[in-house]
Amino acid sequence: SQQGEEDPQALSIQEGENATMNCSYKTSINNLQWYRQNSGRGLVHLILIRSNEREKHSGRLRVTLDTSKKSSSLLITASRAADTASYFCATDIIQGAQKLVFGQGTRLTINP
Amino acid sequence: EPEVTQTPSHQVTQMGQEVILRCVPISNHLYFYWYRQILGQKVEFLVSFYNNEISEKSEIFDDQFSVERPDGSNFTLKIRSTKLEDSAMYFCASRQDGSLAFFGQGTRLTVV
Numbered sequence: 001s002q003q004g005e006e007d008p009q010a011l012s013i014q015e016g017e018n019a020t021m022n023c024s025y026k027t028s029i030n031n032l033q034w035y036r037q038n039s040g041r042g043l044v045h046l047i048l049i050r051s052n053e054r055e056k057h058s059g060r061l062r063v064t065l066d067t068s069k070k071s072s073s074l075l076i077t078a079s080r081a082a083d084t085a086s087y088f089c090a091t092d093i094i095q096g097a098q099k100l101v102f103g104q105g106t107r108l109t110i111n112p
Numbered sequence: 113e114p115e116v117t118q119t120p121s122h123q124v125t126q127m128g129q130e131v132i133l134r135c136v137p138i139s140n141h142l143y144f145y146w147y148r149q150i151l152g153q154k155v156e157f158l159v160s161f162y163n164n165e166i167s168e169k170s171e172i173f174d175d176q177f178s179v180e181r182p183d184g185s186n187f188t189l190k191i192r193s194t195k196l197e198d199s200a201m202y203f204c205a206s207r208q209d210g211s212l213a214f215f216g217q218g219t220r221l222t223v224v
Contacts, residue, residue, distance in 0.1 A: 090213075102154055
């Protein structure tokens with residue numbers, strides 16, 4: 001498997017429901033970042049969680065990090081149609097040039 | 113909020129031609145990156161740049177590619193002798209040490 005794999009690959013839920021996306025990785029990290037991408041558009045950073053943190057909140061977003069399992073989750077509560085987008089986790093690996101390694105992404109569709 | 117700007121937003125070029133994609137990173141950032149995203153696929157790391165030199169490059173970043181920071185503000189990606197498979201969205205990013213990476217809106221390169 002690759003560094004930074006999200007699941008599910010696609011998720012479709014009703015507006016108002018919560019959406020949970022998961023990310024697994026393989027190597028040690030400095031931090032893990034979540035990004036959002038609307039179709040054909042740029043990457044917008046959502047939240048960064050450091051390797052010594054376990055949970056972080058930002059508005060309707062909640063991110064958890066379990067370094068022992070090398071996994072992270074992104075929870076979007078009370079979803080809205082405008083949350084429809086692709087969501088990527090990106091791991092900031094310890095070795096090398098502090099590059100971010102992206103996963104395949106989760107395509108989230110919120111149905112009105 | 114400060115932002116990374118990329119120009120042009122869309123570039124169409126004939127196969128075999130050279131293109132230069134331009135980026136203005138955030139002024140006090142230290143690390144600069146180019147990423148590529150082929151339509152519908154994951155975001156792939158191309159190259160990182162720190163202290164006026166390449167700090168890491170991927171297998172994709174072969175002799176066809178080069179980067180330059182010609183002055184204190186611009187960061188360019190040159191693609192020589194473009195091929196059809198170079199068609200993709202190219203993203204520039206910048207960051208401080210260990211922080212969130214800020215991405216530009218991307219340049220959509222179409223090679224015909």
